[in-house]
Each structure stands twice: as structure tokens, then as C-alpha cells.
Amino acid sequence: MPTINDVARAAGVSPSTVSYVLSGRRPISAETRARVQAAIAELGFHPHAGARALASSKTNVLALVAPLRVDVNVPVIMQFATAVVTAARSYNHDVLLLTKDEGTAGLERVAHSTMVDALILMDIERDDVRLPAIRRLKQPSVLIGLPVDHAGIACVDLDFEAAAGLALRHLAGHGHRRIGLVGPSPSVYRRQTTYADRFLAGFLQVSGELELRTATHPCEPGVDGARAALADLDTELPGLTALVVHNEEALRPLLDLLRAAGRRVPEDISIVAVCPRDVAVAMPVNLTSIDIPAHDVGTLAVETAMRLLDNRRVDFTRLLEPSLVERDSCREIGPSHR
Amino acid sequence: MPTINDVARAAGVSPSTVSYVLSGRRPISAETRARVQAAIAELGFHPHAGARALASSKTNVLALVAPLRVDVNVPVIMQFATAVVTAARSYNHDVLLLTKDEGTAGLERVAHSTMVDALILMDIERDDVRLPAIRRLKQPSVLIGLPVDHAGIACVDLDFEAAAGLALRHLAGHGHRRIGLVGPSPSVYRRQTTYADRFLAGFLQVSGELELRTATHPCEPGVDGARAALADLDTELPGLTALVVHNEEALRPLLDLLRAAGRRVPEDISIVAVCPRDVAVAMPVNLTSIDIPAHDVGTLAVETAMRLLDNRRVDFTRLLEPSLVERDSCREIGPSHR
DNA sequence: GGCAGTTGTCGAAGCGCTTCGACGGTTCGC
DNA sequence: GCGAACCGTCGAAGCGCTTCGACAACTGCC
Missing domain, CATH: 1.10.260.40 (lambda repressor-like DNA-binding domains)
Structure with missing residues (x-):
């Protein structure tokens, strides 16, 4: 060499x-x-990267802390990762991949040993235990998610509250008055990732504003979970004409159940899904959906990290405007049904 | 500090x-x-990692080159990545994540600038253009996959040829004589990843050995692809009693189609799937399947890299024994059907 | 009792780069 | 036509660590 x-x-x-x-x-x-x-x-x-890092105190490496458990949302996580790596390369940086389960120790290890210039963290919980450690690091961090106490830390995410409002307004605009929400699985609530709560909060608020009749229900994974959620919603809100589904996994079983029960989408029941575009169009009915813009969020996270690295101004909280794409799962209903 | x-x-x-x-x-x-x-x-x-790397010429970092296009097999890729990161940490190494689409340049960049000690590459193609570059690097590489010309390069993968044999022998053992293969999508063949061919080769050979009546068909993604593949197999091999499905994505539509046509699994038609365990048990019928042992393969790849790094002996080609798990999708058929 | 070998520690060199101050040579403004 | 400012380059220091050779103090052996 x-x-x-x-x-x-x-x-x-x-x-x-x-x-x-x-x-x-x-x-x-x-x-x-x-x-x-x-x-x-x-x-x-x-x-030589090491020599460079030693002399200049810059590594040109970003840490990406991802939840590598293999469960729900794998495609979304992958999209984040792809976006982060791609964006990082466009700023001449590389990405060191850490798993969330190394926890605080992992962050401190790479930060203290000066392996990275900045960190990007996914799957942030409401009172994430890593927050104090993150604040102590000399390297800046960008969170994908929004913990309760985010003062002084850069956060990037979809505006889930606005997303819920958008879904409801869309349905209300089509004449729907009785609308059920199929939420994420209880384990998501338990894990305290805030997007579930933020979506729910937006849902309830706009439901009130528009004076809609609504009911909400988390949804366990699998066919049985979907069946239970649907049954509960039907009971609480007889004659419901629309569903907002904030649960990727539940979509498929839900559609199967509806079909089995002879309830046609969108003729008998309208659906707005919150999920990545690919998932929405992979269903038997192309679903009207609000996209989870993983790519944009990941890219924005990297941009924010770069700005922090060269001491440029950043918005510490950036919630991306949701956008709804109309497909084939919502229909206008007449006043008689309202 | x-x-x-x-x-x-x-x-x-x-x-x-x-x-x-x-x-x-x-x-x-x-x-x-x-x-x-x-x-x-x-x-x-x-x-300080950089100082250490400079003085010792060791970075304690592995490169993982992953195909980050967001298409099929995302869960499998994720499982590989998880396994690699976890295993690497157990050897006190970290993982730098590269995308396949940086190609040869990406490898050379991280290798020449001494950012990593070794490289692990996924999604290797038959005549992978990166091979010559890989051979030139001073750092060792481990491939997940098996290119044609793999002399002198460590390769790790599932033994797909044996997997096909295993599937056929299982079905033959249950009395099936007319068996169709639903293969990966044509784009996989086009991309020339060799696992498709290796599986097909094993299938044809054992089909011959056991004197079975078989037909094979690649399968485009989506319901339409599955429908076409199934129709073709039915035409070529009327009265087929079993299917080997080497295509994760096709499983769900295939099952839907069979059900819609009133063909029950396993009563009317048996199925052996080649897919990750989670996918096999997420189907309406729990599928008898041959696992894609992404975790084992990833772990073994890291172990191999570590052995190469401290000059210990390695088997340059390690094909993992497939294993079949019986679930609910195969049934014994009587001699009358044979 | 003398020699070889071991044990435990130190000092210095050097890994390959960035960065700071210095310096001779131009250019510019007035 | 003179000082100030700039341009283009160099040399040296230093980033924080590992590693090699040296060496003093022991230990054991015949």
C-alpha cells in the first residue's frame, strides 16, 4: 500500500x-x-482511514443503531437502512451497523473509541433508557422517532398524529361517519414506541373535531388477532362503514376475514391503510394508503447528522407531512348511510 | 477523552x-x-480505534456487503445481517454495512483505505464481476453463495442441491410420483444467483434417480405469476399430487389459488416449501419445509472470516446440510394414486 | 557460584496522516 | 513605489496507540 x-x-x-x-x-x-x-x-x-481519523479526529463513519430482532416491520427497517446507507455515501460517509440490543453499552463503545462521527438511532421508545447516555456523548445523535423528553436532541419521523387526521378527514370527506381503527399489536404499545400513541391521539382528536362515531382497538398478530379486533369493533360500533388500519401485518388477515364474511371492499366497507406503498399495492385490493416514508426519513436523518457535524442550524424536531394516495379501497357513501 | x-x-x-x-x-x-x-x-x-488501527494494522471491523434493493427476500437478508452482526460482536468486531450497488469500487474503497479486516459478501452471482477484485484485496473475503469460479475463495451456503433431493425423497417416501417444482422468479435466474440453478440441478437429478414424473417452472411474482405456473404444471403433469415450492413469495398466492380451486392441502395436494421457518408457519396451513438457515450461514461466514484472519485452516467451500421439518402439508398417498 | 533462562517493566520508534506556522514571491491599492 | 495582503509550498509537530529491544531482578540448575 x-x-x-x-x-x-x-x-x-x-x-x-x-x-x-x-x-x-x-x-x-x-x-x-x-x-x-x-x-x-x-x-x-x-x-489510511485510521491515520486520517487519528490526525483529523474525523472518521467519516456514521453509526446506525437498528432493531435487528426479526419480527414485524422488517421491510420498513430495511428501507430505513437502505436510505441511511445511500444518503451517507452521498456525503462520503460509511455506516457502522449496531444492533439495538447492545443497548447503551454499544453506543458508548463506538462513541468513546472514536469509531464514528455521529449516530442515528431507530426504534426509539417513549422513555428510552439510552437517552441520558446519548446526551453525554461528544458525538451528535439523530433519533428516528420521538421520545417524550427530546429536548436538545434531533428527532426525525413521520407526523403520525397528522397522518391519523388525514385518514379520518379523507373518510369523512367520502361521507363516512362510523369509523374503526385497527391499531398496532399490544406488544408495540408495551414496547412504548411512541408512533402508536401519536397516531391514536391524532385519531381521537380529529374524531372529536369532526364529531365522528369511532372505536379503536389494538390488534394481535395473526388471523386470530384480526378476527378479535374486527369482532370488537363491530360490536362497539355496529354498522361501521370504514376502517383505518395502522398495522401492516393485520392487513392481509383482515381482508381475508372480510371477504370470507361477504363484506366487499370498498363496496361494503372502506379501508385506509398506514403502511409502505409496496404493502398497500400487494394486497388483493389496491389499498388507499398513507405511506410510511422510510426513505425520506432515513435520508433526512443523515442530512441532519451532517448539518450537526458542521455546526449548521437544524430543526431539532422534524415531523414529515403525511401524504395519502387514493387507490381502490375507499368509496363515497350516500347520505342514507350516514 | x-x-x-x-x-x-x-x-x-x-x-x-x-x-x-x-x-x-x-x-x-x-x-x-x-x-x-x-x-x-x-x-x-x-x-482510540484509529490510533489502534494505525499502530497495529487491525481495525476489528468486518465489511458486510448486502443487496439493499428492497425486493424479495428482505426477511432472509435481514436474518443474515443479524447473524453476521451478532457473531462479529462475539469476536469483538464491528460491522460496516455496504450496499451491493457500490460494486467493485465499494469493496476496494474500504479495503484499500484499511477500514476493515475482512469482507463478507451476500448475493453472489454465477460469474460475479467482483470476483477478480476480491482476489486482489489484501483482506480475506467470505462469500455467502457459490460462484462458478470459487477457487481459493471461502464460500458458505446452504446445500441447495441436497435440499432439492431431500424434498423429493420426502415426497417420494410418502408415495408421490408426480411432482411439480415451482421455482424462483425468472429475475432470479436472470440475475444468475446460483442457488436457483443448484436447486434445479438437484431436483432433476434425484427425479431421475427415483424415476419420478416431474415438471419444473419458474414463477413470476404476484397472483398472476402463481396462476400461470400452476396452470403450466397442471398441463405438463396432469394429476400431479405434490408441489415443491422454492419461492417464498409465491407460497401465499399459490395456497390461495389452490383453495379457490377447491384443492385441499394436504388432502388433494402435498407441498414442501423451501423458505425460512417463520414464513412456513405463517401460512394458513403449516407447511412442511426445508429451512433457509440464514442464521447459521451468517454465523459460519463470520467464523470463517475469523479463522482466515488468524491463519487457521478453513474449508473453502462449506455447504450446510439441509434439514426438513414435517408439518401439516404432506400426506401419505395410497398405491392407487401412484 | 556462575550461567542461562524467565519475568516484569520501560523507553523509543514508528504507524500515515493533518495542520500550523513560516516564508519567499506576487499582486494590489493608493 | 511601498506596505499590506495574498498565494503556493514546505517542514515539523503531533494525533494515540503497539511493538521491539533492552534491562534489571529473579529463579533454577549443575
């Missing part, structure tokens, strides 16, 4: 000049620059 | 002694060791 000294010798300049050509931090004449670049290309020189 | 010098001063020893306490590469008296460790704990010292 050639070093910067080899390049300097080959180009007939000093090592510092090579460094300045590489970093552009001081002016270098066109001819010198050309000679240096030629030498670099010819020798196949790549600066 | 305290440095090794701070620790040395606090413990009243020289920096090199601290280093030897940390690495254990020279004997240190119990008392000295205790003093040093106390100082380390008190100061919260963590060695």
Missing part, C-alpha cells in the same frame, strides 16, 4: 501538499495539483 | 505496560494489572 509520502516523492512535492490537494483546504496551483493527482492515480493511493 | 498516557500516569506505569495489560501479549504482575485496570475504569478510558 503506497503512503502519502510515496505520492509526495513521486510528484516531487511535500506530503503536506498532497494532503492539501486531497482536502482542498489550501490553494494549490493547477500544475501541482495535476502532478499530485497523476501520482495518486498511478500508485493507486488510498489514504 | 483520556488517553493511554493518562492511564499510565494514573497507574504509575509506562504506556507500554498499559498496552500490554490490554492486549495480554506480555506477562504483567497481578498488582500492576490491578492498578492499571482500576485507572482505566476510573478514567473511563477507551482506546
Whole structure:
């Protein structure tokens, strides 16, 4: 492996000049620059990452802390990861992948040993135990999610509260007055990831504002969970004409159950789903849905990290505007049904 | 951030002694060791990764090159990644996540700049264009998959050829003589990942050995693909009594179609699936299946990398024995049907 | 009792890079 | 035409660690 000294010798300049050509931090004449670049290309020189980190206190590496349990939402997690890696590369950074289950120790390990410049964390819980540690790190962090006490920490997420409102307004605009919410599984509530609560809060508030008749129910995974949730909603809200489904996993069994019961979508019941686009269009009926913009959120997280790294202003809380795409699962109902 | 010098001063020893306490590469008296460790704990010292890498030429980081396109097999990819990260941590290594689409350049970038000690690559194609570059790197690589020309490169994968044989022998053992194979989507064949071909080869060979009547068909994604594949198999092999499905995605639509046509599983038609365990048991009928042991493969890949790093012997090609788990989708058929 | 070997520690060199101050040579403003 | 400001380059220091050789103090052996 050639070093910067080899390049300097080959180009007939000093090592510092090579460094300045590489970093552009001081002016270098066109001819010198050309000679240096030629030498670099010819020798196949790549600066040694460790040496660089040591001398400059920058690693050009981001940590991504992901929940690598293999359960729900795998596709969403993957989309986040893809977006983060891609965005990071566009800023000339690489990504170190940590699992959430190393917990606080993992963060401190990579931060204290100066392996990374900044951290991006997914799957943030309401009172995430890692928060104090995160605040203590000298590296900046960006959270994907919104814990209760997020003062002074950059957070990025979809505005789930607005998303719920959007779903309800869409249905109400089509004449629906009795609307059920199929929520995430109880384990999500238990884990205290806040998106479930934020969605629910938005749902209840807009339900009140529009004076709708609504009922809400979490939904256990599997066919049985879906069956139970549906039965409960039907009982609490007889004659409901629409469902908001904030539970990817439940979509398929729910549609199966409805079909089995002879309830057609959208003729007899309308559905708005909150899920990634691919999931919405992979169903037997193309679902009108509010996208989980994993790609945008991931990209924004990286951008925010970059801004923090060069001390530019950031909005500490960025909740992305939800957007609803109409497909084939909602229909207008006449006044007689209202 | 305290440095090794701070620790040395606090413990009243020289920096090199601290280093030897940390690495254990020279004997240190119990008392000295205790003093040093106390100082380390008190100061919260963590060695600087870059400095370490510079001095020792070891980064304790592995590169994982994953296909981050968001399409089929996301859960499997996730399982590999999880296994790799977990195993790496157990060897005190971290994982740098690269996307396949950076191609050869990505590998060379991290390898030449000495960011990683070894590389693990997923989604290897038959004549993978990265192979020559991989051979040139000074860092060892482990492939998850089996390219044609794998001489001198460590490869780890499920033995898909044996898996096909296992599936056929299981069905034949239950009296089935007319068996169809629903293969991966044509895009997988086009991409030239070899597992599809290896499975097919095993299928055809054992089909011959056992003198079975078989037909094979790739399967486009979606309900329509499944419908077409099923129709073709029925035409080519009228009266088929069993299906081997080597296509995760096709399972669900296939089952839906069979049910819609009034063909019961396993009463009218038996099925052996090749897919992760979770997928097999998430279906309406619990499927007898051959697992894709992503966890084992990932772990083995890391172990292999570690052995290569400390110059221990490795089997350059390790194909994991498939195992079949009986569930509820195969039934014994009487001689009258044979 | 003398020599070889072990044990425990130290000091210094060096890994490959960035960055700071210095410096000679130009250019510019007035 | 003179000082100020800038341009382009160099040399040296230093980032924080590992590792090698040296060495003093023991231990054991004949």
C-alpha cells in the first residue's frame, strides 16, 4: 500500500501538499495539483482511514443503531437502512451497523473509541433508557422517532398524529361517519414506541373535531388477532362503514376475514391503510394508503447528522407531512348511510 | 477523552505496560494489572480505534456487503445481517454495512483505505464481476453463495442441491410420483444467483434417480405469476399430487389459488416449501419445509472470516446440510394414486 | 557460584496522516 | 513605489496507540 509520502516523492512535492490537494483546504496551483493527482492515480493511493481519523479526529463513519430482532416491520427497517446507507455515501460517509440490543453499552463503545462521527438511532421508545447516555456523548445523535423528553436532541419521523387526521378527514370527506381503527399489536404499545400513541391521539382528536362515531382497538398478530379486533369493533360500533388500519401485518388477515364474511371492499366497507406503498399495492385490493416514508426519513436523518457535524442550524424536531394516495379501497357513501 | 498516557500516569506505569495489560501479549504482575485496570475504569478510558488501527494494522471491523434493493427476500437478508452482526460482536468486531450497488469500487474503497479486516459478501452471482477484485484485496473475503469460479475463495451456503433431493425423497417416501417444482422468479435466474440453478440441478437429478414424473417452472411474482405456473404444471403433469415450492413469495398466492380451486392441502395436494421457518408457519396451513438457515450461514461466514484472519485452516467451500421439518402439508398417498 | 533462562517493566520508534506556522514571491491599492 | 495582503509550498509537530529491544531482578540448575 503506497503512503502519502510515496505520492509526495513521486510528484516531487511535500506530503503536506498532497494532503492539501486531497482536502482542498489550501490553494494549490493547477500544475501541482495535476502532478499530485497523476501520482495518486498511478500508485493507486488510498489514504489510511485510521491515520486520517487519528490526525483529523474525523472518521467519516456514521453509526446506525437498528432493531435487528426479526419480527414485524422488517421491510420498513430495511428501507430505513437502505436510505441511511445511500444518503451517507452521498456525503462520503460509511455506516457502522449496531444492533439495538447492545443497548447503551454499544453506543458508548463506538462513541468513546472514536469509531464514528455521529449516530442515528431507530426504534426509539417513549422513555428510552439510552437517552441520558446519548446526551453525554461528544458525538451528535439523530433519533428516528420521538421520545417524550427530546429536548436538545434531533428527532426525525413521520407526523403520525397528522397522518391519523388525514385518514379520518379523507373518510369523512367520502361521507363516512362510523369509523374503526385497527391499531398496532399490544406488544408495540408495551414496547412504548411512541408512533402508536401519536397516531391514536391524532385519531381521537380529529374524531372529536369532526364529531365522528369511532372505536379503536389494538390488534394481535395473526388471523386470530384480526378476527378479535374486527369482532370488537363491530360490536362497539355496529354498522361501521370504514376502517383505518395502522398495522401492516393485520392487513392481509383482515381482508381475508372480510371477504370470507361477504363484506366487499370498498363496496361494503372502506379501508385506509398506514403502511409502505409496496404493502398497500400487494394486497388483493389496491389499498388507499398513507405511506410510511422510510426513505425520506432515513435520508433526512443523515442530512441532519451532517448539518450537526458542521455546526449548521437544524430543526431539532422534524415531523414529515403525511401524504395519502387514493387507490381502490375507499368509496363515497350516500347520505342514507350516514 | 483520556488517553493511554493518562492511564499510565494514573497507574504509575509506562504506556507500554498499559498496552500490554490490554492486549495480554506480555506477562504483567497481578498488582500492576490491578492498578492499571482500576485507572482505566476510573478514567473511563477507551482506546482510540484509529490510533489502534494505525499502530497495529487491525481495525476489528468486518465489511458486510448486502443487496439493499428492497425486493424479495428482505426477511432472509435481514436474518443474515443479524447473524453476521451478532457473531462479529462475539469476536469483538464491528460491522460496516455496504450496499451491493457500490460494486467493485465499494469493496476496494474500504479495503484499500484499511477500514476493515475482512469482507463478507451476500448475493453472489454465477460469474460475479467482483470476483477478480476480491482476489486482489489484501483482506480475506467470505462469500455467502457459490460462484462458478470459487477457487481459493471461502464460500458458505446452504446445500441447495441436497435440499432439492431431500424434498423429493420426502415426497417420494410418502408415495408421490408426480411432482411439480415451482421455482424462483425468472429475475432470479436472470440475475444468475446460483442457488436457483443448484436447486434445479438437484431436483432433476434425484427425479431421475427415483424415476419420478416431474415438471419444473419458474414463477413470476404476484397472483398472476402463481396462476400461470400452476396452470403450466397442471398441463405438463396432469394429476400431479405434490408441489415443491422454492419461492417464498409465491407460497401465499399459490395456497390461495389452490383453495379457490377447491384443492385441499394436504388432502388433494402435498407441498414442501423451501423458505425460512417463520414464513412456513405463517401460512394458513403449516407447511412442511426445508429451512433457509440464514442464521447459521451468517454465523459460519463470520467464523470463517475469523479463522482466515488468524491463519487457521478453513474449508473453502462449506455447504450446510439441509434439514426438513414435517408439518401439516404432506400426506401419505395410497398405491392407487401412484 | 556462575550461567542461562524467565519475568516484569520501560523507553523509543514508528504507524500515515493533518495542520500550523513560516516564508519567499506576487499582486494590489493608493 | 511601498506596505499590506495574498498565494503556493514546505517542514515539523503531533494525533494515540503497539511493538521491539533492552534491562534489571529473579529463579533454577549443575
